Amino acid sequence: MFNPELSPPEVMPSMYGPKIRETRSSDLPDMAAISMRDLFPEIKQGFSHKEGIDDIRKIAEKELSIVNMDKIKPGDKVNILCSEHGFSLLEGLHYREMLKTVGKVVRERTGCNNIRYRLASGMGIREAKEIIEYFDLKNYLNASITPMRPFDKGVPIETEIGTFYGLAKAYDGDWIIHAFHDEPRDLYFHRMLNRTLKPFVMNYARYETRAVFHSNFTNRNSNFVQKAIFDSPLVQSKFVFGCILTSTPDGITGVDADNDMYRLDRRIAKDLLNNYGRVLRLISEIDDCIAVWDGGRWGYYLHAGGIVFGCLENGKYDPFDLDVPSAMGIDKMVEKYLSGESESLDQMMDLNPAIKAIVVNQAWAGLPTDIPVHIPTVVVGHDQAEFLNRTSANPTFMESAVVSETLIDAVDFALKIAGTDKIISFDDSFGSITANTSMAKYLMEKAPEVSKQVDDHYLPLWLKQRGME
Amino acid sequence: MKIVKYLSKVDSEKCNGDKHCEKYCPSGAIKVVEKKAVVDEDRCVACGKCYEACGEGAVQLIERTEPITIFTDPDTVDQLEIQQLCEKAGVMPDISICPCTKTTPKEIAAAIIKGAKSPEDIVLMTGTGAGCGVYCIAIVFRMFAAADIIIEDDPRWHNMTLMADDVPESIKSEHPVYRFGELF
Secondary structure, X not given: OOOHHHOOOOOOOOOOOOOOXXXXXXXXXXXXXXXXXXXXXXXXXXXXXXXXXXXXXXXXHHHHOOOOOOOOXXXXXXXXXXXXHHHHOOOOHHHHHHHHHHHHHHHHHHOOOOEEEEEEOOXXXXXXXXXXXXXXXXXXXXXXXXXXXXXXXXXXXXXXXXXXXXXXXXXXXXXXXXEEEOOOOOHXXXXXXXXXXXXXXXXXXXXXXXXXXXXXXXXXXXXXXXXXXXXXXXXXXXXXXXXXXXXXXXXXXXEEEEOOHHHHHHHHHHHHHHHHHHHHHHHHOOOOEEEEEEEEEEHHHOEEOOEEHHXXXXXXXXXXXXXOOOOOOHHHHHHHXXXXXXXXXXXXXXXXXXXXXXXXXXXXXXXXXXXXXHOOEEEEOHHHHHXXXXXXXXXXXXXXXXXXXXXXXXXXXXXXXXXXXXXXXXXXXXXXXXXXXXXXXXXXXXXXXXXXXXXXXXXXXXXXXXXXX | OEEEEEEEEEOOOOOOOOOHHHHHOOOOOEXXXXXXXXEOOOOOOOOOHHHHXXXXXXXXXXXXXXXXXEOOOHHHOOHHHHHHHHHHHOOOOOEOOOOOOOOOHHHXXXXXXXXXXXXXXXXXXXXXXXXXXXXXXXXXXXXXHHOOOOOOOEOOEOOOOOOHHHOOHHHHHHOHHHOOOOOO
């Protein structure tokens, strides 16, 4: 049933995840790959993880040809800032190619040979080092590449709203080039406001800055912080240009580069609202399901059709609608508390009631979540259960989850208890959604109506709210 | 609350004394003494940062014989004092600020009232910072500031207390798209 042409990307081995599973959700009987072309033919076509690497190099060279690099002199030190997340898109090879091309073009255009890549990690201390080794980046990029972690030495960044701390390694060169990607990822946080600037408050920032962004600001105004950091005298004194790997739920579409980050961000926001907005609204239409985590990053950040699981988890809200106070449901939770309807505020967010069970075939541990307390959760393999037990950010995960020896047993058990026959897998697929027949039929039936709603109602609203009509 | 079931253990043969473990330890439990890392078992909160940081594979997490519970009971201090601290900090006393340990501001307040003077004390008294270690620190700094306790910078932390409410009104009104001024 499963179309091998649409197989999910391979999983990178990591100390943050269990050993790679031999059986993936796409191997199960009755699982299908629903092509994005079939769901939404209007979405811009992209490269799958198996194709387009040479194309990306050519597109990047063309895009970079119109970028001004006059600031960079032959004896200067240039930091190309990049992110671990880019290597979690498809199989990471398109991002690697874009990074290589940026370095090559800067050398050719400026005569500068002191190019240093700075690879930021999401949370862990060894994430970036693993990626450097797995992708053979020192050789492939033909330049030095250094990990940056949230706990590394900081540098103060004075902004119009106060002092923040960036990572010293990000800013220790004469110039910085921001080499990122446009995949929306945790859009329930950034709300498509300054999306491409977000690494300045996360990836390139110390953990205290990340904490202020998450905890001391709200869901919408937090996105002013990355703007404030980017506009700071320190960042502006070093910034040369941005180069962004572009995507749609169908795959990697190309590269966009500009000296003006705001102009670039607006171009990308328009495309993302149009393309990802369709799959996002489709995911929110799912009325009940079993979700499978089956990839090489934290469960929250695994993709199905280019949309991360976190978007399903918070799926009853429209994170693109800026009039919705909180895409994470915190507003509803606090309202209940203040009205006396609820006695405590011990839950971080309002979970999507459509998720009836979760099967964890493989995923990284380490990102805090108490999902098993609220949603029946089946973990595949005692090795993975033990791994979760030892992870300090998930200390109680296994207190509420159950263990199954095999994926097929785990799915069978979930089907028995969930009261639904629809399964969707978050296996990091772009270009398709891995689902069982029942879910596939459901999504195919819903897609045309969703697309019409996006064209007629949602997209005009989203664009208007951002001044992009 | 943090129930500490594990403990860091150093293999001295593998340890090269590079101090990578020490600089990431939030509770000050692991120190390099005479070029070898040594773990203070009473202070180890099993966050695993030293295990992650060690490039030599010299640190392992082993099971404790008896798990230890880290918790400061808010009911053991003056409730009015807790309320005043939380109000001054601008935080709700009952909302979880640490997704790993579910610690509430009222527990942080209780720890401060009982003598916590630094983020390291907070880790040891509440477990906050012993999980992923990334998201909880901002409210902790806010609570210290409300208690008029000055936190000096340390290689492990920079004191940051900024909140959305602190943003100047002129900036808020200039950028309506960010919805400053709304509760959420």
